[in-house]
Amino acid sequence: MAHDQIEIMRKQIDEINLEILELINKRAALVQELGKEKEKQGSNRFDPERERQMLNLLVENNKGPFNDNAVRHLFKQIFQVSLELQDDDKKKVLLVSRKKKAEDTVITVKGVEFGGSSPILIAGPCSVESYEQVRAVAQNHVQRGLRTLRGGAYKPRTSPYDFQGLGEEGLQILKRIGDEFNLVTISEIVTPGDLEMASKYIDVIQIGARNMQNFELLKAAGRVNKPILLKRGLAATIEEFIYAAEYILSEGNTQVMLCERGIRTYEKATRNTLDISAVPLLKQETHLPVFVDVTHSTGRRDLLLPCAKAGIAVGSDGIMVEVHPDPDVALSDAKQQLNIPQFNEFVDELIASGLYKGEAIVSRG
Numbered sequence: 263m264a265h266d267q268i269e270i271m272r273k274q275i276d277e278i279n280l281e282i283l284e285l286i287n288k289r290a291a292l293v294q295e296l297g298k299e300k301e302k303q304g305s306n307r308f309d310p311e312r313e314r315q316m317l318n319l320l321v322e323n324n325k326g327p328f329n330d331n332a333v334r335h336l337f338k339q340i341f342q343v344s345l346e347l348q349d350d351d352k353k354k355v356l357l358v359s360r361k362k363k364a365e366d367t368v369i370t371v372k373g374v375e376f377g378g379s380s381p382i383l384i385a386g387p388c389s390v391e392s393y394e395q396v397r398a399v400a401q402n403h404v405q406r407g408l409r410t411l412r413g414g415a416y417k418p419r420t421s422p423y424d425f426q427g428l429g430e431e432g433l434q435i436l437k438r439i440g441d442e443f444n445l446v447t448i449s450e451i452v453t454p455g456d457l458e459m460a461s462k463y464i465d466v467i468q469i470g471a472r473n474m475q476n477f478e479l480l481k482a483a484g485r486v487n488k489p490i491l492l493k494r495g496l497a498a499t500i501e502e503f504i505y506a507a508e509y510i511l512s513e514g515n516t517q518v519m520l521c522e523r524g525i526r527t528y529e530k531a532t533r534n535t536l537d538i539s540a541v542p543l544l545k546q547e548t549h550l551p552v553f554v555d556v557t558h559s560t561g562r563r564d565l566l567l568p569c570a571k572a573g574i575a576v577g578s579d580g581i582m583v584e585v586h587p588d589p590d591v592a593l594s595d596a597k598q599q600l601n602i603p604q605f606n607e608f609v610d611e612l613i614a615s616g617l618y619k620g621e622a623i624v625s626r627g
């Protein structure tokens with residue numbers, strides 16, 4: 263008997279739910295219309311005064327059993343979702359989003375495909391120190407069939423007394439070597455005013471972790487005709503990382519690739535914590551190529567290979583790793599760069615794992 267009673271009341275509740283649903287959708291349709299009118303008139307979507315009036319009227323007429331606070335809370339929720347309804351689609355679907363573009367973005371530079379069918383290695387010294395130093399790495403690249411050379415010319419260092427990079431001279435060295443060996447060159451730029459100058463020398467501009475939310479730099483990078491490799495900030499959430507990339511695309515530059523480089527956590531065993539889940543997440547959420555920097559995330563030579571394998575296994579488009587002809591005397595990151603024989607072993611092991619196929623077959627453009 264009691265059970266029947268519950269069933270009867272539940273039926274009534276179902277009916278009331280449907281009535282409420284119809285009513286809130288009727289309200290939502292009206293709010294949408296009102297939103298369009300407001301847009302025409304250029305007035306603000308959010309109107310706290312109007313919301314206050316509505317809440318007052320509701321509370322004045324509240325006969326319970328809901329108390330006034332519950333009524334305020336419920337209706338504030340309705341106002342909130344109504345506001346979201348008034349947001350235009352442009353704001354909801356980002357340009358970087360897979361919802362906007364389902365197919366992968368592939369960036370081709372000098373015949374190298376970033377985000378193409380097979381993962382690639384982006385390797386080179388932490389800092390450009392001399393022509394001879396970069397040349398030694400480049401020569402090895404060519405012997406190993408590698409096509410992409412990184413090297414820092416502007417070094418945002420923790421201490422102002424540490425080596426700050428060779429600046430434009432470093433970019434000139436990269437240009438000379440890139441031309442000599444037909445390599446794609448990548449280097450970090452830290453100042454909006456240097457972007458045009460740098461575009462004359464290098465093939466891909468990197469925006470480093472410390473500048474991931476330097477919005478003026480991001481906007482300026484969105485106006486240059488060069489691919490951009492954007493690194494995740496030291497303590498940036500995935501959402502912040504995605505919005506940083508959106509800044510670049512929103513200014514017109516669609517050639518953007520992302521790089522997970524480890525984030526700050528309480529863990530001290532590694533330099534940063536490689537957020538491996540960021541890779542499949544970014545691949546799902548965005549259509550951009552995604553790389554993993556194993557050097558800066560781990561800060562440990564013994565972890566480079568397993569983390570590179572993991573990065574590729576979870577779907578990254580390639581690995582960034584540092585290699586120096588003589589790391590012991592390097593002007594930056596001496597502890598974590600590989601020397602050339604170690605680097606070759608790293609490449610061999612990666613190939614042996616079957617995860618990385620090498621790049622010798624990539625066409626030269």
Ligand SMILES: O=C(O)C(=O)C[C@]1(C(=O)O)C=C[C@@H](O)C=C1
Nearest residue numbers: 293307308309312313341344345
């Ligand atoms: O009355 C308005 O101006 C509306 O946009 C509608 C509405 C609402 O949901 O009732 C939506 C958002 C505003 O903050 C206030 C009220």
